[in-house]
Amino acid sequence: MKEFALYEPTSLKEACALLAQHGDQAKALAGGTDLLVGMKAGWLRPEVVVNLKKIDGLRDISFSERRGLSIGALVTWTQILEHPQVAEHYPALHQAAASMGSYQVRNLGTLAGNLCHASPAANGPVPLLIYEASCLIQGPRSKRTLDLSGLFAGPQKNALAPGELLSEIFLPVPPAGSKSLYLKFAQRKAMELATVAVGSLVQVKKDKFKLVRLALGAVGPVPFRAHKAEKVLLDQAASEEIMRRAAQVAMEESAPISDLRASAEYRRGLLEELTYRALRDCLA
Amino acid sequence: MKKMISLNINGESYQVAVENRRTLLEVLREDLKLTGTRVMCNQGDCGSCTVLLDGVAVNSCLVLASDAVGKQVETIEGVAQGGALHPIQEEFIAKGAIQCGFCTPAMVLTTKALLAANPDPTEEDIKQTVAGTLCRCTGYVRIIDAIKGAAARRKES
Ligand SMILES: Cc1cc2nc3c(=O)[nH]c(=O)nc-3n(C[C@H](O)[C@H](O)[C@H](O)COP(=O)(O)OP(=O)(O)OC[C@H]3O[C@@H](n4cnc5c(N)ncnc54)[C@H](O)[C@@H]3O)c2cc1C
Numbered sequence: 107m108k109e110f111a112l113y114e115p116t117s118l119k120e121a122c123a124l125l126a127q128h129g130d131q132a133k134a135l136a137g138g139t140d141l142l143v144g145m146k147a148g149w150l151r152p153e154v155v156v157n158l159k160k161i162d163g164l165r166d167i168s169f170s171e172r173r174g175l176s177i178g179a180l181v182t183w184t185q186i187l188e189h190p191q192v193a194e195h196y197p198a199l200h201q202a203a204a205s206m207g208s209y210q211v212r213n214l215g216t217l218a219g220n221l222c223h224a225s226p227a228a229n230g231p232v233p234l235l236i237y238e239a240s241c242l243i244q245g246p247r248s249k250r251t252l253d254l255s256g257l258f259a260g261p262q263k264n265a266l267a268p269g270e271l272l273s274e275i276f277l278p279v280p281p282a283g284s285k286s287l288y289l290k291f292a293q294r295k296a297m298e299l300a301t302v303a304v305g306s307l308v309q310v311k312k313d314k315f316k317l318v319r320l321a322l323g324a325v326g327p328v329p330f331r332a333h334k335a336e337k338v339l340l341d342q343a344a345s346e347e348i349m350r351r352a353a354q355v356a357m358e359e360s361a362p363i364s365d366l367r368a369s370a371e372y373r374r375g376l377l378e379e380l381t382y383r384a385l386r387d388c389l390a
Numbered sequence: 391m392k393k394m395i396s397l398n399i400n401g402e403s404y405q406v407a408v409e410n411r412r413t414l415l416e417v418l419r420e421d422l423k424l425t426g427t428r429v430m431c432n433q434g435d436c437g438s439c440t441v442l443l444d445g446v447a448v449n450s451c452l453v454l455a456s457d458a459v460g461k462q463v464e465t466i467e468g469v470a471q472g473g474a475l476h477p478i479q480e481e482f483i484a485k486g487a488i489q490c491g492f493c494t495p496a497m498v499l500t501t502k503a504l505l506a507a508n509p510d511p512t513e514e515d516i517k518q519t520v521a522g523t524l525c526r527c528t529g530y531v532r533i534i535d536a537i538k539g540a541a542a543r544r545k546e547s
Contacts, residue, residue, distance in 0.1 A: 112410040112456065135454075142413075142452050143433045155410070159457060184446075208522030209500060210440055210449045296521035297435055 107145050110152055114160045118273055121156050122246040126269025128154040134271060135159070136180060136219040139211050164273065169195065175277040183212035183220075195280060198233035198288035198305050205229065205290050208297045218272045221257060224264040224328070225299065227367075231258065231329035232305040233288045234277065235321035242274040249273075258328035281317055284309040285388040289380050290323075293367070300324045301368045302376045304356075306384035315339040320352075320384070324367075325360035325377050332356040335381065344389055353382040395459050399424065400468025406455070414458050415439045415450040418465060426466035426495050430524075437523030440496035441465050447503040447522075466495035469502065477547075478502060478540040487536035489527035496523040501537050505544055511537070 115121040125132050132154035135141055144150035158164065164180040169191035177186070186192055187203040206212055206220075206229040220230035221241070231254070239254040246269045257272070259265040266272070280286060286307035292298040303323035309316045318339045320332040335356035342348050362373035392407040399422070406421050415432075418424045418441070428438035432451045439450045442464040469476045478501050481487075488494050497520065504511055504519045511519070516537050520530060 107411040107413075109409050109411050112454075114456075138452050138454070138457075139434055139449075142454075145411075146433060157454075157457070204518075207434075208437065209504075209519045210437055210447050210522040211434055211452075213446050214448050214452055296518075 107142070108148075108151050111154045112157060113154065114157045116160050116162070118161055118164075118244050118271060119246070121158060121161060122244055122269050122271055124154070124156050125271070126246040128156075129268045132156055134222075136216045137182065137214040139207070139215040140219060140223040140225075158271070167192075171279065173276075174279045177217055177275040177277075179218040179271065179273050179275075180216055181218070183207065183215050183217065186217060187212060196233070196237060196277060196286070198236060198286045198307070199277070201288040202229040202233045202290070205288075205292075205295070211297070217275060221254070221275070222264050222266065222272055224258050224260070224262055226258075226261055226326060226328055227299040227301075227303070227324035228329070229288075229290065229300070229303070232303045232321045232323040233286075234275070235329060235331055236286055236305040236307040236319040237277045237280060238319070239275055239277045241272050242276070243270050244273040245270045255331065260327050280307065281309050283311075284317060286319075287384060287387055289384050289387075291376055291380060299367070302362075302373050302380055303329075304377070304380045304384040306381075306388050308385065308388035310344055310389065313343055315342055315344060318352075318385075320356060320381065322356060322360055322377065322381075325362040325373055327361070332359050332381070334359050339385070346386075349382055349385040352385065353378045356381040393456075395456055397455070397458055397463060398461070399463040400465060401462075408455050410454070410456065412455045413451055414441065414453040414455045414463070417455040418450060418463075424465050424467050428492055428495060430492070435524070436493075437496050437500075438493055440499050440523060442499055442503055445503060445506060447500045464499065464502075466498060469498060476502075477543045478505075478536075481536045481539040481543065482533075485532050485536040485539055487529065487532040489525075489529045493523050493525045497525070497533055501540055504537070505541055509541065509544060511541060513538075 133152040135157045164178040166178045167181045169175045193200040241252045288305045290300045290303045305321040307319040318336045323329045335352045338352040357378040362370045364370045430436040430438045434449045441450045
């Protein structure tokens with residue numbers, strides 16, 4: 107790893123100012139499980155590293171029936187996995203936490219780092235997209251909120267401006283009576299990014315789909331909601347046939363690439379089947 | 391440029407001069423000669439560099455040495471006390487869970503962290519935990535037996 111200047115600010119504002127000052131030369135450090143891997147491999151060669159871990163107030167995760175779930179920037183995957191209300195109200199996020207990295211990596215890695223790393227195959231984005239999460243973004247001078255879908259600009263590229271940090275993630279309370287889940291297909295059960303991942307949230311009333319959210323991972327440059335497939339189902343009677351059709355539309359909406367994990371064709375086939383199962387299992 | 395940092399490792403305080411880029415793993419092995427902590431993949435995949443930071447199991451190859459300042463670092467060298475093996479170590483020996491020994495320090499330390507947080511782990515809990523450390527001899531069955539044995543002994547005492 108190349109040597110760098112290390113800053114350890116104690117406030118978010120100070121961290122943002124440092125990042126703004128050093129622009130492209132600087133990287134924020136949270137758990138380091140993406141950043142340090144990239145720096146060791148030499149893909150990333152920052153001159154300046156701004157360690158966020160001395161900043162107070164970013165390690166809280168809390169749930170309220172009114173406001174939903176709030177997750178600070180330094181909250182680790184282990185905290186998410188062990189939070190009883192995540193398992194109860196946000197099962198897709200719980201499942202993503204359970205299949206993220208490994209025991210040790212979950213103790214280091216943060217959800218915010220996962221989102222900011224912006225891998226299309228990452229565990230965080232897909233469940234958060236179906237829960238319609240939003241992000242609080244702190245800049246050197248001001249704050250803004252951003253829908254999660256606006257955070258992803260391309261493979262390993264987030265939409266934050268220089269000097270901006272993701273400080274908190276909000277998940278509204280899921281619609282009453284809805285069911286949700288996360289399906290990740292990977293070569294191994296641990297320490298492996300998804301070949302394809304699907305998240306689904308479904309609310310059925312009188313046997314009809316009243317609300318459907320589908321999010322897809324590792325089948326395009328960014329994780330995304332499959333809005334066309336969702337529309338196929340809306341207000342329709344739940345049947346195997348309609349779910350198969352929606353799965354096909356989801357496949358058509360995707361744009362996977364061939365890489366070391368799988369070919370594009372394999373991913374399309376996998377996506378269609380996983381989407382069908384994600385819908386079917388929400389009805390079970 | 392190097393700076394002096396103070397690390398607390400296995401209850402002892404060490405002063406070391408480090409560059410910012412030095413990982414905890416490198417400082418443990420190269421500066422302090424605590425080579426019980428293994429190095430293999432150096433990117434978080436193999437788990438063999440696992441140490442406990444304030445009781446939490448982490449890959450020391452992915453932690454900057456300066457991030458261990460102010461924390462209690464526990465390595466395999468600190469597990470046996472006064473020449474007596476820890477019950478977890480005894481269980482690993484008794485169950486034949488040590489083959490080449492390369493993953494053993496990490497397995498013992500993750501077991502320690504697991505049992506402190508979850509004294510009565512299910513087999514699935516144990517598997518989730520050991521999944522973070524590669525056993526190159528593929529001897530997981532006996533490792534899992536040893537962890538069950540260690541949990542049972544911990545409950546008795
Ligand atoms: C062995 C191993 C297995 C893994 N398995 C998986 C897996 O199964 N699924 C998966 O999705 N990922 C996996 N990962 C990747 C990684 O662990 C996760 O993406 C993790 O959540 C990253 O979080 P972090 O805190 O370590 O991020 P860091 O490495 O600290 O940061 C990641 C990036 O985000 C930026 N950043 C961090 N925090 C902020 C912030 N608050 N605001 C703005 N920018 C920020 C950093 O500058 C950096 O560019 C794995 C990694 C390893 C080493």
